[in-house]
Amino acid sequence: MNGAPDDIVLHGPDAFAAMRRAGRLAAEVLDYIAPFVVPGAVTEQLDFLCEEFMRDHGSTPACLGYRGYPKATCISANHIVCHGIPSEKRLEDGDIVNIDVTVILDGWYGDTSRMYLVGENVSVKARRLVEVTYQSLMLGVAAVKPGATLGDVGHAIQSFVERQRFSVVRDFCGHGVGQVFHSAPSVLHYGKPGRGVRLEPGMIFTIEPMVNAGHYDVKILADGWTAVTRDRSLSAQFEHCVGVTETGVEIFTLSPAGHTKPPYKLSRQSDV
Ligand code: MF3
Ligand code: CO
Numbered sequence: 335m336n337g338a339p340d341d342i343v344l345h346g347p348d349a350f351a352a353m354r355r356a357g358r359l360a361a362e363v364l365d366y367i368a369p370f371v372v373p374g375a376v377t378e379q380l381d382f383l384c385e386e387f388m389r390d391h392g393s394t395p396a397c398l399g400y401r402g403y404p405k406a407t408c409i410s411a412n413h414i415v416c417h418g419i420p421s422e423k424r425l426e427d428g429d430i431v432n433i434d435v436t437v438i439l440d441g442w443y444g445d446t447s448r449m450y451l452v453g454e455n456v457s458v459k460a461r462r463l464v465e466v467t468y469q470s471l472m473l474g475v476a477a478v479k480p481g482a483t484l485g486d487v488g489h490a491i492q493s494f495v496e497r498q499r500f501s502v503v504r505d506f507c508g509h510g511v512g513q514v515f516h517s518a519p520s521v522l523h524y525g526k527p528g529r530g531v532r533l534e535p536g537m538i539f540t541i542e543p544m545v546n547a548g549h550y551d552v553k554i555l556a557d558g559w560t561a562v563t564r565d566r567s568l569s570a571q572f573e574h575c576v577g578v579t580e581t582g583v584e585i586f587t588l589s590p591a592g593h594t595k596p597p598y599k600l601s602r603q604s605d606v
């Protein structure tokens with residue numbers, strides 16, 4: 335068979351331009367919130383600040399009301415794999431936490447997440463998990479080019495993560511994104527080289543590996559959203575929106591502040 339499966343949209347230059355704007359704004363939300371992610375921070379306060387920033391910049395939070403989700407962001411600490419609901423809980427020194435934001439800007443969805451280290455007392459193992467998870471995302475991104483397959487992307491992530499003796503979560507995956515939040519293709523973070531959808535210029539999707547320090551099994555808490563590791567081991571995640579170009583890949587959600595993985599160097603305007 336030739337050509338992309340017909341449920342996968344092949345986007346043109348205008349879509350790429352729109353995704354550049356939405357992706358950049360989503361990344362700016364994560365840049366903006368970084369100095370507030372400190373011991374004692376209340377997660378629903380962080381959510382409020384993110385929502386305010388999104389709205390102040392002409393966008394709306396895609397998560398709020400999505401399938402009944404109650405908040406603007408997902409904030410997932412420690413053994414929470416994803417979809418942590420911001421609450422009155424406070425972050426503690428030594429926590430690792432993911433903040434996942436999706437903005438809707440002019441009808442286009444920018445979806446990205448990063449890990450943050452809370453305070454100075456994050457364990458060596460937790461730091462290594464965060465590091466490996468970031469590297470796995472970037473290895474997945476690097477595998478994206480016309481002619482490669484999604485199996486190549488999943489394999490790049492899985493083989494690296496498992497070599498570090500961590501595990502890749504199976505129950506959640508990346509997704510097509512654009513003028514809808516979640517669409518085809520499903521982007522698995524594990525796989526075999528050469529298998530799966532063949533990539534073509536114009537495809538736009540997220541890559542968002544969740545990596546556990548222990549077993550990959552997850553369970554969903556009674557709130558219907560919060561996914562945690564079954565063995566209560568630590569979990570980490572990073573997410574980018576990417577587009578397949580004629581020659582390779584474009585990342586739409588790079589940080590304008592240059593933030594990649596923590597620790598983030600927080601500079602004030604006056605320091606520049
Ligand atoms: N941003 C998440 C993703 O990466 C989706 C969150 S949906 C929500 O796809 F409803 F939990 F917010
Ligand atoms: Co996503």
Ligand code: CO
Nearest residue numbers: 434445446573
């Ligand atoms: Co997301």
